Amino acid sequence: MENKKYRVAAALITAAVLTAVSGCSSLGTSGGAQTEAESTAAGNSRPEAEKHQEAAQVPEEKRKLLETMTAAIESQFPQETFTDIPIDETEEAVSKFKESYALSGRRSSSGKEYIAGVSLRDENPLEGMSCRSDGKPSEYVTSQFADGRFILMEKAGGEGGGFSELYDILQTGESGLSYMLDVAQRQNTLVMPEETPFVRVYMVKGTVPAAEYIPLTQEEYTVIKEGKPAEMQDGTAGTLLLCERKEDVQKLWTDSAPAVTEETLRLAQERCGYSADALSQEPVVKASMTLRAHGETREETLGNREDIDRLQEILQKITPQNDFLSSPAGSYDGTITLTGQDNTVQTLHIGLQGGACVLGTSWFGMLPEDDAAEVLKLFSTIDGWNRYGGEISIRIDDAAHTEEDQSIAFTLENGTGGPIDYILSPIFYKKEGDSWVMLESIAGFCGVSDRMEEEEKELSVPWKGAFETRGEGLYKLEIQVAPEEGLRFAVSDTFVVKK
Numbered sequence: 001m002e003n004k005k006y007r008v009a010a011a012l013i014t015a016a017v018l019t020a021v022s023g024c025s026s027l028g029t030s031g032g033a034q035t036e037a038e039s040t041a042a043g044n045s046r047p048e049a050e051k052h053q054e055a056a057q058v059p060e061e062k063r064k065l066l067e068t069m070t071a072a073i074e075s076q077f078p079q080e081t082f083t084d085i086p087i088d089e090t091e092e093a094v095s096k097f098k099e100s101y102a103l104s105g106r107r108s109s110s111g112k113e114y115i116a117g118v119s120l121r122d123e124n125p126l127e128g129m130s131c132r133s134d135g136k137p138s139e140y141v142t143s144q145f146a147d148g149r150f151i152l153m154e155k156a157g158g159e160g161g162g163f164s165e166l167y168d169i170l171q172t173g174e175s176g177l178s179y180m181l182d183v184a185q186r187q188n189t190l191v192m193p194e195e196t197p198f199v200r201v202y203m204v205k206g207t208v209p210a211a212e213y214i215p216l217t218q219e220e221y222t223v224i225k226e227g228k229p230a231e232m233q234d235g236t237a238g239t240l241l242l243c244e245r246k247e248d249v250q251k252l253w254t255d256s257a258p259a260v261t262e263e264t265l266r267l268a269q270e271r272c273g274y275s276a277d278a279l280s281q282e283p284v285v286k287a288s289m290t291l292r293a294h295g296e297t298r299e300e301t302l303g304n305r306e307d308i309d310r311l312q313e314i315l316q317k318i319t320p321q322n323d324f325l326s327s328p329a330g331s332y333d334g335t336i337t338l339t340g341q342d343n344t345v346q347t348l349h350i351g352l353q354g355g356a357c358v359l360g361t362s363w364f365g366m367l368p369e370d371d372a373a374e375v376l377k378l379f380s381t382i383d384g385w386n387r388y389g390g391e392i393s394i395r396i397d398d399a400a401h402t403e404e405d406q407s408i409a410f411t412l413e414n415g416t417g418g419p420i421d422y423i424l425s426p427i428f429y430k431k432e433g434d435s436w437v438m439l440e441s442i443a444g445f446c447g448v449s450d451r452m453e454e455e456e457k458e459l460s461v462p463w464k465g466a467f468e469t470r471g472e473g474l475y476k477l478e479i480q481v482a483p484e485e486g487l488r489f490a491v492s493d494t495f496v497v498k499k
Contacts, residue, residue, distance in 0.1 A: 058102045058120070065174070066102045066118045069150060072177040073116060075184035076166060076191045080108040090115055093140045093153060100125035101151060113155035114163060115140065124148030146173035162191040168208050179205060186271055188212045192246050197221035199264055200241040200249060201272045203361035204349050207292060207332045212272050227261035235320030236276045239362040240264055275360030278320070280346060284312050286339040289379045291352075293333060294389040298489075300379045307378050312338075314375055315348070318357050318365040332358055334376070350375065352386065384487035391415040392481050396493045403469045403497060408477055409460040410493065412452060419453040421482040426461040427490075431474040440468040449482070472497055 058066075074082050085105030094103050094115060101117035119125055126148045140153040150170055154163050169176040169190060183190055192198070192213055199214040216224070221244055232240075238252050240260045251257040268274035287308050288301040302308050315338075332349035339345050349358040355372035357365045367375070376383045395411045414420050425447035429436040443466040461477070463469075478492040 062102045062118050062120055066104055066116065068174075068177050068181075069116045069118060070104050070106060072180035072184075073114070073152075073163070073166065074106070075181055076189050077108065077112065077162065078184070078189065080110060080112060082106045082108045082112075085113065085115070097125070097142075097151065112162070115153035117151035117153070119149045119151075126151075143167065145170040146176075149173055165191045165211075169210060172206060172208055175206060176208075179210075183212060188214050188271055192249070194246065197242075197244045199224070199267055200243060201268045201274055201362075202239045202241075203272060203274060204332050204358040205361065207335075207349065209330075209332075214267060214271050224261055224263045224267070225258070227263040229259045230262045230265040232260050232265075233276060233278050233320070233363065234322055235278060235359075235363040235365050237322040239276060239364075240268055240274070272361075274362055276362040277346075277360060278363060279315060279318060279348070279359055279365075280338075280340060280344070281316075282340045282342065282344070284308055284338045285341055287311050287336065289334060289336050289382055291334045291379075291382045291386060293386045296385075296389070298382050298385050300382045302378060311336075311375060311378055314367070314371050317371055318359075318367050321364040321366055330354075330356065332356070334382075336375075352376065380486055381489045384483065384489035388416060388481075388483045388487070389489070389491075392420060392483060392491055394477070394479065394491050394493045396477065396495045398495070400496045400498055401463070401475075402499065403464065403471075405463050407460040408463045408495065409458065410477065412457045412459055412479075412481075412491075414452055414455055414457075416483055418483075419451055421449045421451055422459075423447050423449050423480040423482070423488075424459065424461060425480065427478045428467050429476040429478070430470045431476070431494075432470075436476060437470070439470065442466055442468060447480075469497065472499060 070082075074080070083106070085107050087105075090103075090105040094101075094105075094117075097103065097117055100121055101119055103115055103117045105113075105115040107113045124144075124147050126144050139156055141156050142151055142153045144151050145167070150173070152163060152170065166180070169179060172179075180190060188201075190210060190212060192200075192211075193215050197216040197218060197220070199216065201212045201214065203210060203212065221242070224242055238257070241249065241252060242258055242261070242264055243249055243251075265274070285308075286301065288299060290297055290299045302311065315336075330351055330353070332351050334350040334352060336348040336350060337345060338348065347360060350356070350367070350372065352372075355367035355369045357367055359365065376386065392415065393413045395413060396408065397411065398409065401408060408426075412422060425445040427441075428439040430439060431437075443462060461479070473496070474494055475497055476492050476494045478490045480488055481491055482488040
């Protein structure tokens, strides 16, 4: 995606770029559903490297994910045709990663060249890596994404480029791959077109700011340019830009950006789902929030009228941002959904640092930091998880159990440095398909709170005869913890039930 100048460095840091002057060595031991867009991306055949790694018994799910990754990347270069890089040409480049990643090398006729990698391990294979300055310099620059689940190796000095515009999206993991394929299916790209006019549409998709590009013919460009100016609300400056050539994007940093026309707005709405209406003043009857933190997504709905009214009162303090250079950047991990009396729904993305807000996809605003913190406190279980979810956990050491076990033992871990409360009122779930199904409780649990001051505590909860189990499979145990008064949230761990 095309970023603001101060975001370029941040994107590189986020992607944890490993500029391997002569390769990196490990200090430790080395160890998706497809869409129509995947199968048609640039008309490419299945990569040779992927077929080669099948022989090395790459798990099917990892092979499929690698296919999805290469299809997603190449879908952003619709004018290119990619083919496999011969294995012997990339063997040296991937030597430090081939035991830990499923890898695929690809090259286009214009000179774009990359190697994509999907981790074969549960933990980050790049933890504990060190870069050496001795030996032959590497031809590739390696970037890691999503805590090492993906790597992208780009040929240094290669022609074309454009891969860096995908960094922020790759950082979101598998959801980012799905988004790239969706962009391609809508006949847009996340890489700026080189030789055709286009409309640049700046939005927040999921939790990440992204610029989508709608390619145009010269005739379409002329018609759109000469159209009637659209009425744009405060808070949308810099989100839509009509460009005849890629250099026109620089107009965002000047006063020469052309007025948005009605045709530009219509095209962005139809092709990108562009939405930029200011916050409604109508009363809200329901308010919920989802938050991505500590590798999980949590959701909470406000349960009383007073909290809903207070939330709406705070949100009215959001002020629109009309200076593109100072518009909010970074990740928007919290999503608030507001339902009005007339059943209209508004979606507000909120950054947890600095009070940055995005209404819909492209109405940008700022909320005073104290007010942003108060918004989070209204959703107390999410607030607790966000602040303490990385410090409090449970661990089931004996991962395999049977339905005949009388109890499930676990360790409650407290890394807060202070006392916490916990409530042994267990909830069990079983994984069925893509969902967790709650087990019916046979025994009653009073949910009495106990205090814990140590760092670890061995505990157990009833199992046989206390819950309606559902046969073999993956289960999850969940209990409640409270590190502070008013902050209560769930922690969990999984275990396997076998015969």
